[in-house]
Amino acid sequence: MSDVPDPVLDLSAVTVRRGVSVLLDSVSLTVGAGERWVVLGPNGAGKSTLLSVAAGRLFPTSGTVGILGERLGRVDVFELRPRIGLASTALAGAVPRQEKVRDVVVTAAYGVTGRWREEYDPDDEARAAHLLALLGVAHLAERTFGTLSDGERKRTQIARALMTDPELLLLDEPAGGLDLGGREDLLRRLTALAADPDAPTPVMVTHHVEEIPVGTTHALLLRGGRVVAAGPVEPTLTSAQLSDTFGLALEVSARAGRYTARAL
Numbered sequence: 001m002s003d004v005p006d007p008v009l010d011l012s013a014v015t016v017r018r019g020v021s022v023l024l025d026s027v028s029l030t031v032g033a034g035e036r037w038v039v040l041g042p043n044g045a046g047k048s049t050l051l052s053v054a055a056g057r058l059f060p061t062s063g064t065v066g067i068l069g070e071r072l073g074r075v076d077v078f079e080l081r082p083r084i085g086l087a088s089t090a091l092a093g094a095v096p097r098q099e100k101v102r103d104v105v106v107t108a109a110y111g112v113t114g115r116w117r118e119e120y121d122p123d124d125e126a127r128a129a130h131l132l133a134l135l136g137v138a139h140l141a142e143r144t145f146g147t148l149s150d151g152e153r154k155r156t157q158i159a160r161a162l163m164t165d166p167e168l169l170l171l172d173e174p175a176g177g178l179d180l181g182g183r184e185d186l187l188r189r190l191t192a193l194a195a196d197p198d199a200p201t202p203v204m205v206t207h208h209v210e211e212i213p214v215g216t217t218h219a220l221l222l223r224g225g226r227v228v229a230a231g232p233v234e235p236t237l238t239s240a241q242l243s244d245t246f247g248l249a250l251e252v253s254a255r256a257g258r259y260t261a262r263a264l
């Protein structure tokens with residue numbers, strides 16, 4: 001998108017403390033328009049915390065956060081949030097189990113979860129249907145969210161995150177819990193989405209290098225709330241840096257834009 005502010009994200013020395021715990025320790029990150037980022041790190045590294053900051057949902061203890069050309073703390077976050085698509089397990093937990101899948105998606109246009117109108121704009125209904133098809137779950141539109149499998153929920157959440165036509169797309173472990181076929185299908189769809197010049201700039205959190213979609217341009221490696229390495233994906237995702245990130249000797253290999261890692 002030519003009119004998307006650049007950088008899309010501009011975090012400088014962001015620290016998040018909770019009591020004596022330091023969840024993020026002076027993290028700086030600049031995501032340019034058109035870049036496609038992955039954030040990798042072990043359990044508890046601070047990935048979800050970082051995504052919450054990037055989503056304008058968590059204010060850091062110190063540091064500055066620029067999102068889509070606005071400064072967190074100076075901007076009305078309720079105006080900013082529709083410009084950011086966020087799919088996370090925490091948000092999925094806020095969706096009523098009885099909510100129909102199509103309503104889970106369409107209500108994002110109104111900034112709510114839970115159906116609250118009898119009628120929606122036909123254009124919104126059509127967009128929700130299109131996004132469910134894009135994520136491969138159009139056949140589930142009339143089902144209730146509570147009856148979906150984990151993988152189906154993930155896809156529905158991503159469709160919801162795209163509903164407002166956001167400029168920034170934040171995905172927290174979109175492939176987590178998916179079976180092999182489901183993961184590969186989702187990655188293919190994320191790759192196709194990333195190739196669309198009108199698609200939002202994605203920042204995706206994962207634990208596994210195998211879940212990095214083809215077309216990812218940049219990586220941030222996080223451990224203990226600190227940045228181990230960040231930058232263009234190839235020089236960042238080295239065996240040495242991945243080993244530092246996960247705290248064990250790993251060998252990473254790349255083939256046709258996909259990555260695998262194994263312990264040495």
Ligand SMILES: Nc1ncnc2c1ncn2[C@@H]1O[C@H](COP(=O)(O)OP(=O)(O)OP(=O)(O)O)[C@@H](O)[C@H]1O
Pocket residue numbers: 018019021022023041042043044045046047048049050207
């Ligand atoms: N309110 C809090 N008070 C103290 N510690 C917290 C609080 N919230 C989160 N943490 C801790 O902060 C650390 C980072 O959490 P976060 O959820 O960001 O990690 P993560 O990298 O997303 O982990 P995972 O991969 O397991 O989802 C964890 O050790 C977590 O236990």
